Structure formats: structure tokens, C-alpha cells
Amino acid sequence: xxxxxxxxxxxxxxxxxxxxxxxxxxxxxxxxxxxxxxxxxxxxxxxxxxxxxxxxxxxxxxxxxxxxxxxxxxxxxxxxxxxxxxxxxxxxxxxxxxxxxxxxxxxxxxxxxxxxxxxxxxxxxxxxxxxxxxxxxxxxxx
Numbered sequence: 001x002x003x004x005x006x007x008x009x010x011x012x013x014x015x016x017x018x019x020x021x022x023x024x025x026x027x028x029x030x031x032x033x034x035x036x037x038x039x040x041x042x043x044x045x046x047x048x049x050x051x052x053x054x055x056x057x058x059x060x061x062x063x064x065x066x067x068x069x070x071x072x073x074x075x076x077x078x079x080x081x082x083x084x085x086x087x088x089x090x091x092x093x094x095x096x097x098x099x100x101x102x103x104x105x106x107x108x109x110x111x112x113x114x115x116x117x118x119x120x121x122x123x124x125x126x127x128x129x130x131x132x133x134x135x136x137x138x139x140x141x142x
Contacts, residue, residue, distance in 0.1 A: 051102060057092035057109035060085040064115035071123055075130075079123050085116035 063085035071078035092109035 051100075051104045053105040054092045054096055054103040054109060056088045056095070057105045057112055060088035060092060060112035060116060061108060063088070064112055064119055067116075067119050067123065071126065075123065075127055079120070079127070082116045082120035082123060085112060086120065089113035089116060 063081045067078040067081040067085070070081060089109050089112040092112070093106060096103045096106040096109060
């Protein structure tokens with residue numbers, strides 16, 4: 001094996017690996033270099049750990065948005081989706097408040113609450129209107 005030309009990266013022409021005879025880098029059996037002493041990989045500012053968007057807020061938002069088209073095929077399922085979305089939104093806000101170092105997305109959960117509440121009211125009004133029209137039709141006779 002020929003030595004690399006001057007100015008070439010160590011480890012061969014590809015630049016992979018350490019030069020022969022160099023001490024190993026990084027933790028034993030791991031990739032990359034070891035963290036300095038006292039550094040926690042799960043601190044909030046570290047991209048490898050820390051805060052994540054609260055998943056229940058996302059699910060609540062999706063349930064609220066999907067409930068309107070679902071109403072036109074089956075109203076009670078949309079009503080149930082709005083109620084479940086409201087519950088998940090409240091739980092998501094509580095988790096964001098109680099564990100801010102772990103969860104983010106409080107604004108998303110608030111948006112989910114607002115959308116689910118509005119669509120729940122809209123769905124209830126539509127159900128009352130629908131059954132009201134049925135009642136008027138039944139009372140008017142043939």
C-alpha cells in the first residue's frame with residue numbers, strides 16, 4: 001500500500017477511517033466521537049433528544065378537520081370524533097403545561113380545541129335541523 005500524497009485526507013483516497021496505527025476514536029462499539037464529560041444527550045437544546053410535538057394535539061386536530069366530511073356520510077361518528085378530539089386536546093394542553101421540557105405544541109392543541117368545539121356545535125346544529133325537518137314532515141301528514 002502506498003502512502004497518501006501530501007494534503008490528502010487520512011485513511012486512503014476516500015477519506016474514510018483513521019490512518020493505520022492511529023488510536024480508535026469514539027466510544028467502544030459506537031459510531032462517531034464520544035461526548036465530553038458532563039454533557040447529557042437528552043437536554044432540550046440538543047437535536048438528539050429533548051422536546052417533541054405532543055402527538056395527541058396532532059390527532060385532535062386531524063379528528064376535528066376530518067369530522068366535517070365524515071358528517072355527510074354518518075353524523076354520529078363525526079359527533080364522536082369531535083368529542084374525542086376535545087378530550088385529546090385538553091390532555092395535550094395539560095401535558096404541554098406539565099412537561100414543557102419534553103413536549104411542545106401547545107398552540108397546536110389550542111387550535112385543535114377550537115376547531116373541535118366549533119365543529120361540534122356545527123354538527124349538533126345540523127343534527128337538530130335535520131331531525132327538526134323530519135318532525136315537521138311527519139307532523140304535516142301525507
